[in-house]
Amino acid sequence: MLALAADALPQATLAPVGASIAVLAATAAARGLAARRAARRGEGVLTGAARRRLRRLKGLLALGAILALALLWRGEIGAAALQLAAFTMAIVMAFKELVLCATGSLLRAGGAMYRIGDVVEIDGMLGEVTDGTWLTTHVAELRVDAFGRRATGRSRVLPNSRLFAADIRVERTAGDFVFHAFSITAGAETDVAHALETLEASVERATAALAGRAAETGAGAGRRLHRRLDAAPGRVALATTEIGLPRFDVVLFCPASEIHALERRIRLDLVEETTRLPARPLFAEGLRLVAG
16 A cells, blocks of 8 residues: 555656646647647738737637636645645744834834833833833833832833723823822711811921922923823811711822822821810711611
8 A cells, every 4th residue: 555655656756747847838739739720821921910810819718728727736836825824824923022012112112102201000010211222122021009100120121012902001190209099988987177277287398398399390391291180288178988987189290209108198187186175976876877
C-alpha cells in the first residue's frame, strides 16, 4: 500500500502539469492558425474588421485557456488561497494591537485627554500619569483611604489601545489640590442645629489658610474646563440616613497631603463640642416610638 501511494503521488502531481502544457500548446496553435488564416484571406493585408475579429478570437482563446488552467489547478489554488488568508489574518492580529496603540496615542495627543502630572482614574484605578509613549502610558497608582490620597508604590503600564474602551476620568485641578468628601452620622439625641454650627465653624477655621490657594487653583482649573469651578475650601451640608438619623456631609478642597489632618481636626472638634452638651432622651425616645 505504501508503494502504491508513493507511485500515485508523483502521478497526481504531474497530471495537472502535463494537462496545463497541453492546454497552452493548443491555445498557441489555435492563435497561430487563426492568424495565418486571416492573413491568407486578406492576402497579407488585414482590414480593420479583420483585425478586430482576430483580436476577439485571440481574447476568447486566452480566456478559455485561463478557465481550463483554473479548473486543472482548482485544488492547488484553493489551498494557496487558504494559506494566504491564514497568513493575512496572522499579520492583522499581530499588528492590530500596535495600530490601536498608535491610534490611541494620536487620540490622547490630539484630544488633549491628559498630560504628564495629571491624576486620572481608568476603569476604577486611580493614579498619576508619570510618562507616556506612542504605545503605552505609565501611571503611578494612588490609594484613597482614611489617611487621604497616597502612593502605593506600584506603577502600571497601560497600552494606549485602552483609551477606546476604558472609562477615563481626569482631574483638571492644578497642583495637588483635590476634592475630598466625607460624612459624619450623629445619634438621634444630637442637637442638630448646634452640631451644624460647630461643624461650619470648624471647617472655616481648618481651611482659612487655604482660601487664597484654593481660589487661585479653582480659577485655573475653571479656565481649562471652560466652566466655573466651585473651589470653596470647605462646605457643610445637612442630610439624613435611610433610618432618619442626622448626617453631616463635608466637602473639602485642599492639598491631598493634608486630607487626613483636616478631616481628623474637624471630627475631633465636633466630638469635643457635642460631648459638652447634655443628651436629649425625650427626642431619642420619641424617635424610637415613631420608628416602632
